[in-house]
Amino acid sequence: MSNKKTWHVRCALLFLIILMAACAPYHARRKPIQYEATGVASWYGPGFAGRKTACGERYKPSALTAAHRTLPFGTSVKVTNLENDKSVVVRINDRGPYVGNRLIDLSKGAAKKIGLIEDGTTNVRVVALHVDLPKSAAKEEIEEIVKKLDQNQNGEY
Numbered sequence: 038m039s040n041k042k043t044w045h046v047r048c049a050l051l052f053l054i055i056l057m058a059a060c061a062p063y064h065a066r067r068k069p070i071q072y073e074a075t076g077v078a079s080w081y082g083p084g085f086a087g088r089k090t091a092c093g094e095r096y097k098p099s100a101l102t103a104a105h106r107t108l109p110f111g112t113s114v115k116v117t118n119l120e121n122d123k124s125v126v127v128r129i130n131d132r133g134p135y136v137g138n139r140l141i142d143l144s145k146g147a148a149k150k151i152g153l154i155e156d157g158t159t160n161v162r163v164v165a166l167h168v169d170l171p172k173s174a175a176k177e178e179i180e181e182i183v184k185k186l187d188q189n190q191n192g193e194y
Contacts, residue, residue, distance in 0.1 A: 069167050069168075070108075070109075070166075070167060072108060072164070073162070073165070074140060075119070075140075075161065075162045076160070077158050077160060077161070078116060078118075078141045078143055078151075078153060078159055078161040079134055079136070079141075079143070079153075079158045080144065080145055080147070080153055080154070081096065081098065081142060081145060090130045090131035091130070091131045091132040091133075092110040094130050096131070096144070097146075098146060101126065101144060101147045102130045102131070103116070103127040103129055103130075103131070103142060103147060104129070104130075104133035104134060104141065105129045105132070105140075105163075106134075108129045108165060110129055111128065111129065111130075111169040112128070112129045112167070112169075113128050114126070115164045116141060116162070116163050117151070117162045119160040121151070123150065123151040124150075124151065125150040127147045140163060141163055
C-alpha cells in the first residue's frame with residue numbers, strides 16, 4: 038500500500054473513531070467500580086457554599102454531592118443511613134472529611150434526603166455504583182489507537 042493511500046486510510050479510520058466517540062451514549066463513559074464500606078457520615082456546614090471543591094467545581098449545598106478521601110471524582114455512590122434505612126445517590130466531587138473517623142461528608146441536600154441534618158452525624162453504608170469517565174477519556178483512547186496505527190507499518194489495526 039502506498040504512503041498516500043495509507044495516510045488516507047488512517048485519516049478515514051481516525052475520523053470514524055472520533056465520530057463514534059462523539060456519538061457514544063453517556064452510559065458508554067461509565068465504568069463499574071467495586072467499593073463498599075460502613076462508617077460515620079457528616080454534612081457540610083453553610084460556610085462552604087460557593088467555595089471550590091477539590092475537583093474545581095463550586096460547592097452547591099442543594100446538589101447531591103459528597104466528599105470522600107479516596108474514591109475518584111465522578112464516582113456515584115449510594116449512601117444509606119443505617120438508623121432509618123433512607124438512601125441517596127451522590128457524586129463524589131471533593132476530598133475529605135478529615136475530622137476523626139468519618140467516612141463521607143455529604144452536601145446539605147443529600148443530608149436532608151437521609152435525615153442527617155438534625156443529628157449532624159450518623160452511621161452509613163456507602164456502596165459505589167460507577168465512575169463517570171470524563172469526556173477527555175475518549176480522546177485518550179483515540180490517541181492510543183492512532184499511536185498503535187503509527188506503529189503498524191501496514192496501516193492495519
